[in-house]
Amino acid sequence: METLTIRSGAGDYQVVCGLGALGRLRPMLKRVKDCTGIFVVTSRRVWSHCESRIASAIGRAHARRVIFMNDAESAKNLATVQGICRELTRAGADRRSVVVAVGGGVVGDVAGFAAANYLRGVRLVHVPTTLVAQIDSAIGGKTGVNLPEGKNLVGAFYPPQFVVGDPEFLRTLPARQFRSGLYEVIKYGVIGDSELFEMLENNMKAVLRRDGKALEWIIRKCVQVKVMVVSRDEKETGLRQILNFGHTFGHALETATRYRRFLHGEAVGWGMLVATSAAVAARRIDAHESMRIAGLILKIGPLPECRGISTARVLKPMQSDKKSRGGSVRWVLPHRVGDVEWGVELDPSLVRWAIARAANWAAGMREGK
DSSP, rough: OOEEEEEEEOEEEEEEEETTTGHHHHHHTTTSTTTTOOOEOHHHHHHHHHHHHHHHHOOOOSSSEEEOOOOOOOOOOOHHHHHHHHHHHTTTOOOTEEEEEEEEEHHHHHHHHHHHHGGGGEEEEEOSHHHHHHHHHISSSEEEETTEEEEEEEEEEEEOSSSEEEEGGGGGHHHHHHHHHHHHHHHHHHHHOOHHHHHHHHHHHHTTTOOOHHHHHHHHHHHHHHHHHHOOOOOOOSSSGGGGGTHHHHHHHHHHTTSSSSOOHHHHHHHHHHHHHHHHHHTTTHHHHHHHHHHHHHOOOOOOOOOOHHHHHHHHHHHTTTTTTTBBBEEEEEEEETTTEEOOOOHHHHHHHHHHHHHHHHHHTTTOO
């Protein structure tokens, strides 16, 4: 188990990760000053797997209420935020209440945004239960929801009191959800940790079967990179942009398919393939390194196909993406494993070529080439 500290303008906070981390939840909640009540926000699906563990971890020291939300990506919207805030009102939550978000990335993002806005801000705690949430979305203070025009276009930087990520939750994660999280793990290897990338190259079978030691190691490595990046650049004015590797195309793909066809990590997997292909076309990476990245992405298993989705349909939402500037799309491109460049503008014709090349890579994997 490891405890890391994130530097934040609103106050430093701790991220506890590792097997048994859930046992730290109660003593850490006791240190939240003047708490008048605990309000758990989760989904019924997640709660069916972890109710007894969360209830035991919180204990009887605080009054608590459970508020359920739909954790589908298609429900990550302002209507769901309003529903949570109304439930908090009816339950008597006040400014000294604590919202505990228990679930994956959608729960964390939506519950976090609700906590940031209810009564102009109540305390927030993250207990992430998916791989994506434990290594990425629960760490760094980003909260937000989607609009029909694009992903995460309404949100706030709102750091939690603390984050408790226990890999034990991953044992009940559906196989597709688990594999989806591995694409974000690869992202961390590409943007800043070649040792992590090499471990995945050499031990993917152990990771896919959820070997406990392997999982704990990769989660710790990912969290270390995330903590380092967001502590240096909390509001994404520079370095933090590297965390968007794979997200420029990935977010557009999710928007174009109305958040119903791809899991977030799967869309990021496609996005990393496109960005790596674009780096080849722009002569920013050599062929060997590009094939290492593409090969590891495809080693997780076949990505859901993009069949029937026109390139124009995906390119349009990129213009309104929160990472664009003045309508100009900014990309994160790899130079080599462990080193990327951010803020890169690409010619649309090059992007179209990169999308086609990525589709060929994926098709070749499905055909066993």
